[in-house]
Amino acid sequence: MLPKVFIDGEAGTTGLQIAERLKVRTDLELISIHADKRKDVDERARLINKADVVILCLPDDAARLAVSLVSNPNTVVIDASTAHRVSSGWVYGFAEMDRGQRAIISAAKRISNPGCYPTGFVALVRPLVKTGLLPADWPVTVNAVSGYSGGGKPMIAEFEDRETQDNFRIYALGQQHKHPPEMKKFSGLSHVPMFTPAVGRYAQGMIVEVPLPLWAVPGKPKRKDIHKALTAAYAGEAFVKVIPLAEADAIKSLDAEGCNDTNRLEIYVFGTDEQARLVARLDNLGKGASGAAVQNLNIALGLDEGAGLKV
Numbered sequence: 001m002l003p004k005v006f007i008d009g010e011a012g013t014t015g016l017q018i019a020e021r022l023k024v025r026t027d028l029e030l031i032s033i034h035a036d037k038r039k040d041v042d043e044r045a046r047l048i049n050k051a052d053v054v055i056l057c058l059p060d061d062a063a064r065l066a067v068s069l070v071s072n073p074n075t076v077v078i079d080a081s082t083a084h085r086v087s088s089g090w091v092y093g094f095a096e097m098d099r100g101q102r103a104i105i106s107a108a109k110r111i112s113n114p115g116c117y118p119t120g121f122v123a124l125v126r127p128l129v130k131t132g133l134l135p136a137d138w139p140v141t142v143n144a145v146s147g148y149s150g151g152g153k154p155m156i157a158e159f160e161d162r163e164t165q166d167n168f169r170i171y172a173l174g175q176q177h178k179h180p181p182e183m184k185k186f187s188g189l190s191h192v193p194m195f196t197p198a199v200g201r202y203a204q205g206m207i208v209e210v211p212l213p214l215w216a217v218p219g220k221p222k223r224k225d226i227h228k229a230l231t232a233a234y235a236g237e238a239f240v241k242v243i244p245l246a247e248a249d250a251i252k253s254l255d256a257e258g259c260n261d262t263n264r265l266e267i268y269v270f271g272t273d274e275q276a277r278l279v280a281r282l283d284n285l286g287k288g289a290s291g292a293a294v295q296n297l298n299i300a301l302g303l304d305e306g307a308g309l310k311v
């Protein structure tokens with residue numbers, strides 16, 4: 001019998017993109033809720049407990065409620081929301097984060113799908129903290145821009161229905177964004193980073209940037225040392241690509257949409273030995289959400305990890 005997968009929140013932005021990736025699959029069965037019952041708690045509970053894997057693509061409160069509905073001890077939950085990312089009892093679904101992370105994900109019943117910005121941030125910073133190139137207490141800043149689909153259906157409507165005239169705006173000005181605790185926990189930093197996100201008038205794709213004044217970092221690591229540590233951390237990974245320095249040097253500018261419709265996460269080390277610009281480029285709906293959820297699903301079910309995903 002094929003494993004059954006239920007997407008709670010299939011009609012939303014993340015859910016739709018997961019369904020699109022799963023509908024063509026012959027190695028699993030996607031079970032869907034009837035459109036007029038998609039917020040009916042009893043029907044959701046029935047399908048949640050019928051599924052081998054349920055993927056939650058819901059606002060945080062609805063995701064917490066969905067988890068409380070799980071009574072089948074065999075059901076694996078992959079939560080795409082922020083609700084459980086730093087909760088105990090949940091495994092962080094970033095397979096490339098450590099060499100042993102896939103085995104931990106495959107054994108887990110509760111998997112939190114990483115946030116879109118944290119995926120880029122953790123990918124850039126964790127290997128540097130782990131290898132000691134960056135002290136854990138370094139005051140890190142992370143600047144980022146996302147397409148408007150990052151805000152789900154309400155933000156898509158805001159931009160596409162011209163409720164806003166904004167073309168580019170910065171936000172989370174009060175330093176209260178939901179992502180820094182997750183960034184801190186999984187990067188290994190001892191403080192939350194300073195996070196300055198922006199959103200632009202384009203649908204999807206993001207750039208996450210960590211500027212590093214290498215001249216001031218203890219031990220004065222060179223740009224090539226940073227690049228070497230990142231290259232070693234992701235050697236052999238299909239979806240995380242560290243771009244060679246010579247290739248990065250030939251680039252004059254970088255488009256945030258360059259990884260769209262893929263599960264690829266690209267890492268660049270731009271700049272000089274004095275001032276490095278670490279950049280992660282990804283699709284907020286690819287490796288930043290739906291692609292990562294499918295990757296985690298594949299790992300949880302012991303299927304080909306790349307099934308349904310584009311590099």
Ligand SMILES: NC(=O)C1=CN([C@@H]2O[C@H](COP(=O)(O)OP(=O)(O)OC[C@H]3O[C@@H](n4cnc5c(N)ncnc54)[C@H](OP(=O)(O)O)[C@@H]3O)[C@@H](O)[C@H]2O)C=CC1
Nearest residue numbers: 009011012013014057058062080081149150152153284289
């Ligand atoms: N968009 C992105 O780039 C990313 C999103 N995420 C996370 O994924 C989750 C979903 O986000 P996203 O897809 O963007 O959001 P959307 O707003 O596009 O979709 C959310 C869906 O959940 C449905 N929903 C809301 N409440 C309930 C409920 N009580 N029961 C059943 N369904 C409900 C909504 O219904 P309705 O259609 O009626 O509004 C909607 O279809 C969020 O937690 C978000 O943080 C994670 C990474 C990136």
Ligand SMILES: CC(=O)N[C@@H](CCC(=O)OP(=O)(O)O)C(=O)O
Nearest residue numbers: 081082115116117146150151199
């Ligand atoms: C442009 C925009 O608003 N982006 C969202 C982040 C995307 C998201 O939904 O957050 P998760 O990745 O944690 O699920 C925000 O900043 O809140």
